Amino acid sequence: MHHHGFGIYPSLFYDLPRLTNTMLNYSLKQLSTLLAAKKISSVELTGEFLGRVKVLNPDYNAFITVDEKMSFAQARVADAMIASGQAHPLTGIPIAQKDIFCTKGWLTTCGSKMLSNFISPYDASVIERFNAAGAVNIGKTNMDEFAMGSSSETSFYGPVKNPWDITAVPGGSSGGSACAVAARMAPAATGTDTGGSIRQPAALCGVSGIKPTYGLVSRYGMIAFASSLDQGGPIAKSAEDLALMLNVMVGFDTRDSTSLQRETEDYARNLAKPLQGLRIGLPKEYFVEGMSADVARAVEAAIVEYRRLGAETVEVSLPNTKLSIPVYYVLAPAEASSNLSRFDGARYGYRAPEYTNLNDMYQKSRAQGFGAEVKRRILIGTYVLSHGYYDAYYIQAQKLRRLIAQDFAEAFAQCDIIMGPTTPTVAFDLGEKNSNPVQMYLSDTYTIATNLAGLPGMSIPVGFSDNNRPVGLHIVGNYFAEAQMLNVAHQYQQVTDWHTRMPHKLTA
Amino acid sequence: MQWEIVIGLEVHTQLSTQSKIFSGAPTAFGAAPNSQACAVDIALPGVLPVLNRGAVERAIRFGLAVNAKINSPSIFARKNYFYPDLPKGYQISQYELPVVAGGSVKIRIGRDENAYEKTICLTRAHLEEDAGKSLHEDFHGLTGIDLNRAGTPLLEIVSEPDMRSSAEAVAFAKILHSLVRWIDICDGNMQEGSFRCDANVSVRHLGSDKLGTRCEIKNLNSFRFLEKAIDYEAKRQIEILEDGGVIRQETRLYDSDKDETRTMRSKEDAQDYRYFPDPDLLPLEISEDWINRVKAMLPELPEAKRNYYMTIYSLSAYDAGVLAATREMANYFENTVKLLPASAKLCANWIMGEVNGRLHKELMDIAQCPISSAQLAGLLLRISDGTISGKTAKDVFDAMWRSEYGGDADTIIEAKGLKQISDVDEIEKLIDDILAAQPQQVADYRNGKEKAFNSLVGQAMKATKGKANPTQVNELLKKKLMR
Numbered sequence: 004m005h006h007h008g009f010g011i012y013p014s015l016f017y018d019l020p021r022l023t024n025t026m027l028n029y030s031l032k033q034l035s036t037l038l039a040a041k042k043i044s045s046v047e048l049t050g051e052f053l054g055r056v057k058v059l060n061p062d063y064n065a066f067i068t069v070d071e072k073m074s075f076a077q078a079r080v081a082d083a084m085i086a087s088g089q090a091h092p093l094t095g096i097p098i099a100q101k102d103i104f105c106t107k108g109w110l111t112t113c114g115s116k117m118l119s120n121f122i123s124p125y126d127a128s129v130i131e132r133f134n135a136a137g138a139v140n141i142g143k144t145n146m147d148e149f150a151m152g153s154s155s156e157t158s159f160y161g162p163v164k165n166p167w168d169i170t171a172v173p174g175g176s177s178g179g180s181a182c183a184v185a186a187r188m189a190p191a192a193t194g195t196d197t198g199g200s201i202r203q204p205a206a207l208c209g210v211s212g213i214k215p216t217y218g219l220v221s222r223y224g225m226i227a228f229a230s231s232l233d234q235g236g237p238i239a240k241s242a243e244d245l246a247l248m249l250n251v252m253v254g255f256d257t258r259d260s261t262s263l264q265r266e267t268e269d270y271a272r273n274l275a276k277p278l279q280g281l282r283i284g285l286p287k288e289y290f291v292e293g294m295s296a297d298v299a300r301a302v303e304a305a306i307v308e309y310r311r312l313g314a315e316t317v318e319v320s321l322p323n324t325k326l327s328i329p330v331y332y333v334l335a336p337a338e339a340s341s342n343l344s345r346f347d348g349a350r351y352g353y354r355a356p357e358y359t360n361l362n363d364m365y366q367k368s369r370a371q372g373f374g375a376e377v378k379r380r381i382l383i384g385t386y387v388l389s390h391g392y393y394d395a396y397y398i399q400a401q402k403l404r405r406l407i408a409q410d411f412a413e414a415f416a417q418c419d420i421i422m423g424p425t426t427p428t429v430a431f432d433l434g435e436k437n438s439n440p441v442q443m444y445l446s447d448t449y450t451i452a453t454n455l456a457g458l459p460g461m462s463i464p465v466g467f468s469d470n471n472r473p474v475g476l477h478i479v480g481n482y483f484a485e486a487q488m489l490n491v492a493h494q495y496q497q498v499t500d501w502h503t504r505m506p507h508k509l510t511a
Numbered sequence: 512m513q514w515e516i517v518i519g520l521e522v523h524t525q526l527s528t529q530s531k532i533f534s535g536a537p538t539a540f541g542a543a544p545n546s547q548a549c550a551v552d553i554a555l556p557g558v559l560p561v562l563n564r565g566a567v568e569r570a571i572r573f574g575l576a577v578n579a580k581i582n583s584p585s586i587f588a589r590k591n592y593f594y595p596d597l598p599k600g601y602q603i604s605q606y607e608l609p610v611v612a613g614g615s616v617k618i619r620i621g622r623d624e625n626a627y628e629k630t631i632c633l634t635r636a637h638l639e640e641d642a643g644k645s646l647h648e649d650f651h652g653l654t655g656i657d658l659n660r661a662g663t664p665l666l667e668i669v670s671e672p673d674m675r676s677s678a679e680a681v682a683f684a685k686i687l688h689s690l691v692r693w694i695d696i697c698d699g700n701m702q703e704g705s706f707r708c709d710a711n712v713s714v715r716h717l718g719s720d721k722l723g724t725r726c727e728i729k730n731l732n733s734f735r736f737l738e739k740a741i742d743y744e745a746k747r748q749i750e751i752l753e754d755g756g757v758i759r760q761e762t763r764l765y766d767s768d769k770d771e772t773r774t775m776r777s778k779e780d781a782q783d784y785r786y787f788p789d790p791d792l793l794p795l796e797i798s799e800d801w802i803n804r805v806k807a808m809l810p811e812l813p814e815a816k817r818n819y820y821m822t823i824y825s826l827s828a829y830d831a832g833v834l835a836a837t838r839e840m841a842n843y844f845e846n847t848v849k850l851l852p853a854s855a856k857l858c859a860n861w862i863m864g865e866v867n868g869r870l871h872k873e874l875m876d877i878a879q880c881p882i883s884s885a886q887l888a889g890l891l892l893r894i895s896d897g898t899i900s901g902k903t904a905k906d907v908f909d910a911m912w913r914s915e916y917g918g919d920a921d922t923i924i925e926a927k928g929l930k931q932i933s934d935v936d937e938i939e940k941l942i943d944d945i946l947a948a949q950p951q952q953v954a955d956y957r958n959g960k961e962k963a964f965n966s967l968v969g970q971a972m973k974a975t976k977g978k979a980n981p982t983q984v985n986e987l988l989k990k991k992l993m994r
Contacts (some may be wrong), residue, residue, distance in 0.1 A: 107559045119554065125550055127557055224557040231790035259559050260792050338790055341589050344600020345554040349656070352556075361654075365593055388591070388785035397787060 027187040028503050031096055031244045034190060037087055038095045044500045045081040045095030049139050051073050052097045056142060056188045058277045059509065063164045065173075065182040067102045068110045069142040077139040084137045084289040092247050094137030099189035099223045101180050102143040104235075105224040106358050108131050114146040114158040114176075117346045117353045117372035127224020128256045129193060141189050144179030148374045149343065150200055150228040152176050153446045154436065156500065157376040162433055165208060166506040167472055171430035174204030174446075180238045181208035182469055186509050191239040191248055195225060197232045197449025198331055199425075204205075205238050206475020207427035209464040211492065211502060212238040213245050216482050217457035218263035221256030225499030227342040229335035230261075232454040241502050242492035246271035249485060265483070273490040279313035281491065286321045289449060294470035301466030301474035302424045305495065312494055319414040319421065323407045327452040328444055330407065332453075333387050333400035339377075340384025346372065379440065408456035415481045420491055423449055425462040426474030449477050459485050463492045473501075513717035517725075518680045518710055518744045519634075519672035519764050522687055523665050524697040525641065525705040526569045532640050532664035533560030533603060540703050548643075548658035554598035562587075564665040566713045569696035570610045570638050571797065571805045573666060576694050576812055579614025581802055584794035585956070588636075590784045596643035604667075606786040609637030610795065610917075611666075616690065617814060618682040623831035631683050639665050666696070672711065672722065677741035681734050684708055686813075688734075689836050693813050701732050708737050712744045714752065723748070724758040728772050730765050740765035744772050758861040816841050824848065824855035833863050836952055839877045846884035847891070854895050861891060865908055869908050882911050882918055890920035900981055904928050935987070941979070942987055945970050956992055964988065 029037070037043050053071055059331035060066050072098070081372035083378070104112050105123035107130070112118045126134065134141070147157040155178025157165040163178040165171035166186040173182040175219035177194030181204035184192050194201040205212030213236050220235040227233060237248030249270040257263040285306070290299070306316060348354035348368030355367030373381070414421060426446055436443040453460035462475035476495075480488040496502050531538055534551035549560045574581045601697040614633040619626060641663040646655035668687060674680045688706055691697040699706050708731040713723035728744055731737045743765075748758050758949075762780040788794075813835045820831035822902035840862075848858045866887065870880060882890075890907055893899050899907065906987040907923050916922040924930055932938060945967060946953055971984045 105555070111556070113556065121556065125555065222557075223559050226556040227559075227791075229790075258561060260561050261790075329803050337787060341601050341785070341787070344591060344593065345556070345598060347593060347595075347600060349595050350553055350598060361595065361877075385785065388787050389784075390783045393785075393787070 010083065021376045023503070027505065028240065028438075030238070030241060031093065031190055031247045034096050035090075035094070036079075036094055037476075039090060041085075043243065045085065045139060046075060049078040049097050052141055052189055052284070055186075056183075059186050059188055062169065063166060063182050063186055063188075063190060063488065063493060065145055065163055065179040065186065066099070066142040066159050067112055067114070067145050067158075067160045067179070069404060070109060073108065074139055074141050081137045081139055086205050089137075091136045091251075093133070093251055095139065096191075097139045097141035097189055098133055098248075099144050099180055099183040099192035100130065100133070101177055101193050101195060102146055103195050103226045104142065104193060105129050106140065107228065109140070109143060111143065112159070113150070114148040114160060115373065115377070116159040117369075118226075119159060119353060121352050125224065128221035128258065129225065129252055132251050132254065133193075138251070141413030142183075143190060144177070144183055145313065146179050147176035147200075148377050149226070149339070150176040150195055150197055151339070151376050151380055153199070153203055153443050154433075155179060155182075155204070156437060157432065158329070159373055159374060164433070165430050165472070166509060167209060168470070170432055172207065172435075173432050174207035174426075174430065176200040176204075176407055177212075177238060178204045178208075181205050181210055181212065183247075184208070184210045184238050185506065186242060187505060191237060191244055193235060193248075193327075194232055194238045195228075195235050195253070196450075196454065196460075197228050197234075197335060198454050199447040201238060202425050202460055202475065202477060203447060205237050206462040206477075207430040207466070207473060208502060209467075209473030209475075209501070210238055210242055211245055211460035211461065211463045211496075212236065213249065213485065213488065214453070214459060215249065215253060215485055216263075216459045217454075218261050219253045219483075219485075221259045221262050223256055223258040223262075228340075229338040230342060231338060232331075232335055234454070235253065241488075241496050242461075242489045243271065243274060243496075245461070245492075246274060246486075246489045249489075266488060270486050270489055273486045274493040275468050276494075277313060278309065278491065278494050281309075281314040281420065282418040282420045283309055283314050283316045284319035284414050285316050286324065286414065286421060287318050288321055290326045291421035293427045293445070293448065294424055297429060297466070297468035298424045298427065298474050302422075302476055305465035305476045306422065308499065312498065317418050318354070319417055321407075321410040321414060321452065321454070323403065323410050324452055326403050327407060327455060328448060330400045330403045330455060331447075331451045332444060333396045336380040337382070337387050337397055342375075342380045343377065343381060347374070376440070378395065404455045407452050410481075411452070411456045411458055411481075419481075420484070420488065421479040423477050425449060425477040425480075429468040429470075429472035429474055453479050458482060459488060461488055462494060462504075463495065464504070465499070466501060476508040514714050514745075514749050515717045515719070516675055516677075517672045517713045517715060517722060518674035518677075518741060519725075520668075520670045520674070520680060520683060521709040521727075522668045522670075522684065523641075523707045523709075523710070524668065524687075524691050526566050526664040526666055526686075526696055527698055528563055528565040528569070528664050530563060530565075531662035532563045532566045532638065534662050536662065538663050539904050540700075541865055542659055544646075544655065544657035545659060548661060552598065552658055552662045554600075560789075562792060562795065563664060566638055566666075566685075567795065567797070568801075568805060569664075570636065570666050571802060572694050572696055572809060573668070573691065574611035575637055575802070575806050575809055577614035577616055579633060579636070580612045581797055582608050582610055582612050583797040584608065585610040585637075585797070586794055587789045587792040588786045589789045590786055592782050592784060594642070594645075595654065596658070596661065597792065598643070598658060598661055602640060602642065603789055603792070604639035605637035609635040610797070611636035616683070616684050616686050618679065619675075619828055619832055620682050622827075625802045626828065628828075629673075629679065631673045634669040636666050636668045639667060641665050649980055656922070667817060672713075672725075677738040677745075680710060680741055681738050682967050684734055684737055689813055694809065695838075704732065707732055710737060710741055710744075712741055712748070713758070714745055714748045721753065724760050726758065726760065727762045728765050729762060729775065736765060736767050738771055739767075740772055741754055743770060747772065762956065810838065813841075820844075824859070826855065826859055830859045830863060833867075836860060837877065843877050843880070843884050847888045850885065850888035851891055851895065854891060857895060858888075861887065861959070869912060881914055886911060886918050886920065893920055893924060897931060897933060897980065899924055899929055899931050900977070902981075903931065903977055919994070929978065932975050933983060935983070938975075938979055938987055939991075940985055941974055942971060942984070942991060945974065946991060953992065966994070
C-alpha cells in the first residue's frame with residue numbers, strides 16, 4: 004500500500020476499533036445526520052475509517068493507495084461545507100474509490116504495473132461528482148488488473164482477501180471495494196462492472212452492489228476495459244445506501260458520447276413502496292445446472308421471503324444465456340485489445356528500462372508492464388479482430404448479443420424484475436482457479452448477460468454457505484428500473500438482516 | 512505496345528474547424544509543440560472522444576457539392592496500429608459506412624482545341640482524425656513527438672481509378688482544391704499540409720479492362736510533385752513490365768529532390784488494422800432536416816459559375832475556369848465586370864494576366880490585391896474609351912499597385928499626363944515632320960522594306976512619349992506613305 008502524509012491525525016495508533024458495531028453499520032443517511040448535528044466532524048469520521056484501514060488493510064490488501072493528507076484536506080473542506088450549511092447528503096462521508104477512476108493528484112494504477120507510476124492529472128466524472136458532493140476520498144481500492152478478472156488476484160499489487168475468510172477470494176474485479184465495505188473500512192465504495200465486476204464481489208463479500216443501465220454513469224476518466232460493457236456503480240452495505248450513492252454518480256456528461264441525457268431522478272424515492280403484486284421472473288435456465296446447493300438454498304429462501312412480502316413469481320426463459328460467456332469473451336477482449344493500445348510506454352506509465360529501438364520499447368514495456376490475464380485478453384481480442392476472423396467471431400458475437408438482449412425484452416413482458424443467484428458458487432479459495440481461466444470466467448455466468456444487454460443488475464446478500472461464505476441474490480431490472488430494483492432490495496433488507504452481518508473478528 | 516496509365520487519388524483535406532474532431536483543443540497551425548494537445552489528444556487513461564459537429568457539417572457540405580449520398584447512419588471505426596505519434600494506438604476513422612458515398616466532379620484538361628472534359632467519380636469521403644508529428648531532426652538519437660496535429664479533423668476523399676494521365680490527376684486535384692476552398696471547408700494550404708494527395712498508380716495494355724497491380728504514392732504536397740511522381744511511377748512500371756517483370760503492390764514515397772519514387776512498405780508488410788466500430792462513438796445519424804439546412808447555406812458552386820461566365824460573358828472554358836477557381840477570384844471578376852458589362856473579355860484578360868501575374872509574383876492572393884475591383888474597372892474603362900493605350904495602362908496599373916494617388920486611374924492619368932493623343936490634326940502634323948526628316952526611310956519603305964515602317968511608327972510614338980494612339984498613327988502613316 005502506498006502511504007503518503009503521515010501523522011496529521013493524532014489517533015492513528017489506537018487499536019481496532021473505536022467505532023462501535025452499531026456505528027460501523029450506520030447507513031450513509033445516519034452518518035450524514037451525525038455530521039449535520041455536529042456529533043462528529045468529517046475529519047473525525049475520516050480518521051476513524053483511516054484508522055481501520057491502517058489496521059486491517061495489511062491483512063486484506065483492499066487499498067492500493069491511501070493518502071491521509073489528501074483525505075483530511077477533503078474532510079476539512081467538507082466540515083466547512085457543513086458549517087456553512089452547504090452540505091449534500093454525502094458531504095463529509097468517506098468513500099473508497101476503485102483505482103480505475105482517474106483521480107487528480109492520486110496514483111491511479113488500475114491494478115497494473117503499467118500504471119504503477121501514473122499520478123492522474125485529472126478527475127474522472129465520477130470523482131468530480133463525489134468531490135462536488137463534498138464526499139471524502141478515503142483511498143483507491145485494489146482490483147484485478149485493468150478490471151480483468153473475477154477474484155482480484157490479477158492485481159499487480161497482490162490479491163485482495165475476503166473479509167469473511169482470509170483464504171477465500173473477494174471476487175472481482177472490484178474486490179478491493181467490496182472488501183473495504185464488507186470489512187467496514189469504508190461506509191461505501193465505487194466499482195465498475197463489465198461482466199459482473201460490481202455484483203460478483205458484492206455477492207462474495209456479503210455486501211450490496213448495483214450496476215446501473217449502461218449510459219447512466221459517465222465513463223469519462225474511468226479507465227476503459229470494454230467500452231460497450233463498462234459501467235460504474237456503487238458498492239455499499241444496503242440498498243438505501245446504494246440509492247444515495249447513485250444519486251451522486253448518475254448524470255449526463257457531455258464528455259462521454261455514450262452518456263444518456265435524462266431527467267435527474269432520486270433513486271431513493273421508491274424505497275418504501277410495498278412489493279404487493281410485484282411479478283418476479285425466475286429464469287428456468289438459471290436454476291438447472293452449475294449452481295451449488297448452498298447458493299440454491301439461500302436464493303430459494305430469499306424468493307420465499309419475497310412471496311411473503313407480497314410478490315408473485317413466474318417462470319421466464321432466457322434461452323441464450325449459455326451463449327453469454329462465449330459472446331462476452333469475444334467482444335470484451337476485442338474492445339480491450341484496442342483500448343489498451345495506448346499503454347505503450349511512450350507518454351506515461353511504465354517503460355522498460357532498456358530497449359534497442361521503437362518496437363523493442365513497445366514490446367518490452369508491454370511484456371513487462373502487463374500481467375498474464377491482460378496479455379491473454381489482448382491476444383484473444385487481437386485474434387478475433389484479425390483479417391479473416393472478424394466476421395466469424397466479432398460480427399457473429401454482435402448478432403448473438405442482440406439475441407441475448409431480445410431474450411430479456413421478452414422476459415420483461417411477463418415480469419417486473421428478474422431474480423436468480425449472482426454467482427454459481429460462493430467465494431472460492433485463493434489460487435483455486437488461477438490455473439484455469441475458463442473456470443474463472445464461469446463465475447460470471449449469471450451476471451454477464453446484463454452487461455451484454457446494457458441492463459441494470461444488482462446483488463444483495465441473502466445468506467451464507469455451510470462454510471460461512473456469503474451468498475448473493477441477483478436482481479435484474481428493465482432499462483432505467485434502478486429505483487424499482489432498489490425498492491425491491493430495500494424491502495427485503497427491511498425484513499432480513501443479512502446485510503448488517505459483519506465478519507466476526509472485525510467487529511468491536 | 513501501347514500502355515494506359517490508371518490513376519485514383521486519395522485526398523486528405525484538413526477541415527477548417529476551430530477545434531479538433533474529438534476534443535476541444537484548438538487546431539491552429541504553428542503553435543509550440545504539444546501546446547495544443549489536451550488530455551483526449553494525448554490519450555490519457557480514461558478519456559473519451561466526442562464528435563465535433565462542425566466537422567460533420569463540413570463533410571455534409573462536401574457531399575452536397577459533389578452530388579453524393581450522405582449516409583445516415585455512418586459509423587466511426589478504429590484503425591489499430593502502433594506508432595508514437597498515434598497516442599491511442601488507433602486512429603478513429605470510418606471504414607464501412609463513410610459519411611459521404613459516391614458523387615462526382617467534372618474536370619477539364621488542356622486549353623486549346625485539344626481540350627476535353629471528363630467526369631471523375633468519387634468512391635467516398637470519410638471523416639477521420641489526423642495523427643501527430645514525429646520530429647527526427649532536432650533531437651540527436653531521439654525522436655520528438657508533437658501532438659498538436661493529433662485529432663485535427665480530416666475529410667479523406669477517395670476517387671475511383673478514373674484518371675488516365677498525370678494531367679487528368681492534376682486537373683482533378685486542382686478542381687477538388689478549388690472546391691473545398693469554395694465551400695469553405697478547408698483552407699487549401701498545401702505547405703501546411705491542409706490538402707495532401709496520395710496517388711494510386713497502375714498501368715495496363717491499352718484496351719484492357721483489367722486493372723494492373725497498383726502502387727500507392729505518398730507525400731505529394733504540390734500539384735507539380737503529383738504530376739512528376741505519377742509520370743515517374745508510370746514510366747517505372749512500364750519499364751518493369753516491358754522487361755518481363757511484375758509489379759509488386761506496395762506503398763511508395765515520392766522524393767522530390769531526386770524526382771523518384773521508392774519503396775516505403777510492400778504489401779507483405781502491410782499491417783492488419785483490425786478495423787472495428789468504435790464503441791465510444793455511437794452511429795452518427797444525420798437528419799434530412801440538417802442536410803437541408805446545410806444545402807440552403809451552400810454557395811453557388813464553381814461549375815455553375817463557369818457555365819454562367821461562358822454563356823453570359825462568352826468567355827472560353829479555360830478563362831471561365833481560371834476566374835471561377837476561387838470564390839474571391841470570382842467575386843473580383845464579377846465586381847469588375849459589373850461596372851464594364853460590355854468589356855467582359857477585357858476584364859477577364861486583365862485579371863488573368865496583369866492582376867494574377869502580379870499577385871503570383873508577389874506571393875499574394877486576390878484577397879490581398881491592393882487594387883480593388885472598382886479601381887481596376889476605372890482603369891479598364893479608360894482603355895475601352897480610348898483615353899489611354901493598353902501599353903500606357905500597364906504603367907497606370909503599376910502606379911495603382913503602389914497605391915499612388917489613392918490608386919485612382921483617372922487621377923494618375925491626369926497627374927502624369929498620360930492621356931492619349933487622339934487629335935488627328937496633331938498627329939498628322941507630327942507625322943509630316945517625321946517624314947520630312949527621314950527621306951531615306953520613306954524611300955526604303957516605298958522600295959518594299961517593311962522594317963522602315965516600324966521605325967517610323969516608333970519615332971512617332973517616341974515623339975509623343977507613347978501618348979499617341981498607335982492605331983491612329985499606323986493608319987495615318989500608311990495613308991501618307993501611299994501617296
